[in-house]
Amino acid sequence: MARVFFEGITKRFGDVYAVRDLTLEVQDEEFFVLLGPSGCGKTTALRIVAGLEEPSEGDIHIGDRVVTEVPAKDRDLAMVFQNYALYPHMSVYDNIAFGLRMRKHSKDEIDRLVRDAVATLGIAELLKRKPGQLSGGQRQRVALGRAIVRRPQVFLMDEPLSNLDSKMRVQMRSELIRLHRELGATFIYVTHDQVEAMTMGARLAVLNEGRLQQVGTPQDVYDRPENLFVAAFIGSPAMNLLDAEPAQVDGKACVRAGGVDVALPDALAKQLEASGASSLVMGVRPEHLDLSVKEPAVTFEGKVDLVESLGSEQHITVAINGNSLIARIAASEKIEHGASFQLAVAPQHVQLFNASTKERIGP
Ligand SMILES: Nc1ncnc2c1ncn2[C@@H]1O[C@H](COP(=O)(O)OP(=O)(O)OP(=O)(O)O)[C@@H](O)[C@H]1O
Ligand SMILES: [Mg+2]
Incomplete structure (x- = not known):
């Protein structure tokens, strides 16, 4: 032993x-x-x-x-x-x-x-x-x-x-x-x-x-x-982390990040309310951002800042409202520097952290 x-x-x-x-x-x-x-x-x-x-x-x-x-x-x-x-x-x-x-x-x-x-x-x-x-x-x-x-x-x-x-x-x-x-x-x-x-x-x-x-x-x-x-620390490219704040849409808790209201799954919305956090960080993994995802999705719009081709996939950096998001996109997509671009994420892939305690909120 x-x-x-x-x-x-x-x-x-x-x-x-x-x-x-x-x-x-x-x-x-x-x-x-x-x-x-x-x-x-x-x-x-x-x-x-x-x-x-x-x-x-x-x-x-x-x-x-x-x-x-x-x-x-x-x-x-x-x-x-x-x-x-x-x-x-x-x-x-x-x-x-x-x-x-x-x-x-x-x-x-x-x-x-x-x-x-x-x-x-x-x-x-x-x-x-x-x-x-x-x-x-x-x-x-x-x-x-x-x-x-x-x-x-x-x-x-x-x-x-x-x-x-x-x-x-x-x-x-x-x-x-x-x-x-x-x-x-x-x-x-x-x-x-x-x-x-x-x-x-x-x-x-x-x-x-x-x-x-x-x-x-x-x-x-x-x-x-x-x-x-x-x-x-874990993940490459690293998780996208955006400053966010709690908001309400139709009486339901959501978060506002990068100029967009992000609807949350019910369990996460409840935990956000219970946490009482007033400033947040929203996290999304690069593989969960795509050109489109099955509804319901949240969409961020911006301009392509950087295209890094890895052969098997490409990493696209998109500038949105003073932030930037990195997405892992199929190598087959033709994406050009400077083009307008939309990135979608499904709500179940949104992660939340309390910006003051740095701790995770949610299941
Ligand atoms: N003998 C020592 N005297 C003084 N400080 C030390 C001593 N050994 C380690 N430290 C300090 O303790 C901390 C941890 O060191 P440690 O070597 O355990 O780090 P590590 O995680 O192995 O780093 P690395 O990945 O660079 O090897 C560092 O700040 C280091 O400077
Ligand atoms: Mg060491």
């Missing part, structure tokens, strides 16, 4: 709060991702689990043990760092075997573990090479091999793919998912790359400025961001 539980973890460096009052449970054998912008406290949180950093407050539990006072080497975990620091003068075999030799495993056992690991990672033919003779992706696998041979209950990975080119990253991403399935260990994976987080994590936690913003499945966090930070 190796669930990892962060219980009220705070870490201060002088007067910098790297992590603030983090309470979070990672389940046994889960692939869990910590996601957030640079400096939000991801590495610090991971180093606290590893025992490389002591929390200022709170406790770390691994399995049924409180390990806050347990030294790193006795925590039954392995960490893979961003700069995977292999020993340059040692062969691949020796790099992978090094930790096992330090732990006084027998020669036969070391050999078996190293050969199992390189078979899993598909680098069996590289055992005699030195790190300088390997590609970035191969070096990455050697670093993973070093972690795997330890057979830990928990793997901690800090942006392990960030040094690889984009094609290799995609490949290593699926290999890590497979590795996780095969090893049946708990993975805590740190990244600032939302695509990695969305594709790899069974669940993810979004951090900002040391604070936990939201925990959930990738789909849940994407569909229902709990606050404006998460709404703006």
Whole structure:
């Protein structure tokens, strides 16, 4: 059993709060991702689990043990760092075997573990090479091999793919998912790359400025961001966010945004009224804006400001009343810069946030 539980973890460096009052449970054998912008406290949180950093407050539990006072080497975990620091003068075999030799495993056992690991990672033919003779992706696998041979209950990975080119990253991403399935260990994976987080994590936690913003499945966090930070951080292109205010049409609560009254589904209208919020931010994902949508729809009008073609689709920026909206539109549509343009959204795709508390309003 190796669930990892962060219980009220705070870490201060002088007067910098790297992590603030983090309470979070990672389940046994889960692939869990910590996601957030640079400096939000991801590495610090991971180093606290590893025992490389002591929390200022709170406790770390691994399995049924409180390990806050347990030294790193006795925590039954392995960490893979961003700069995977292999020993340059040692062969691949020796790099992978090094930790096992330090732990006084027998020669036969070391050999078996190293050969199992390189078979899993598909680098069996590289055992005699030195790190300088390997590609970035191969070096990455050697670093993973070093972690795997330890057979830990928990793997901690800090942006392990960030040094690889984009094609290799995609490949290593699926290999890590497979590795996780095969090893049946708990993975805590740190990244600032939302695509990695969305594709790899069974669940993810979004951090900002040391604070936990939201925990959930990738789909849940994407569909229902709990606050404006998460709404703006997850998604590419980012969610459109427009200043808005509550209004009434025919006695029914709606919002006025970008010069347009936006009717709301009943449940959302009720929650808006109950919230008592006086200033709002309205959010719409770029894929929910289209040239037309099935009625009933709300339509924004403006001029095309920018057309970015991605081959499979195009991102159209439309200027409306001092705001701009980005829409993802089928590549087949002919759209010209400067043309007048209409973008429609169905009411069920409108999201609302309280502009003063930054919290989500609505189901
Ligand atoms: N040893 C330290 N001394 C002082 N401040 C530190 C120390 N380590 C981290 N910090 C600060 O704590 C905050 C969190 O740092 P951390 O390295 O955990 O961020 P991160 O989310 O991993 O960022 P990145 O994505 O850039 O790696 C930052 O403001 C950082 O400057
Ligand atoms: Mg970091």
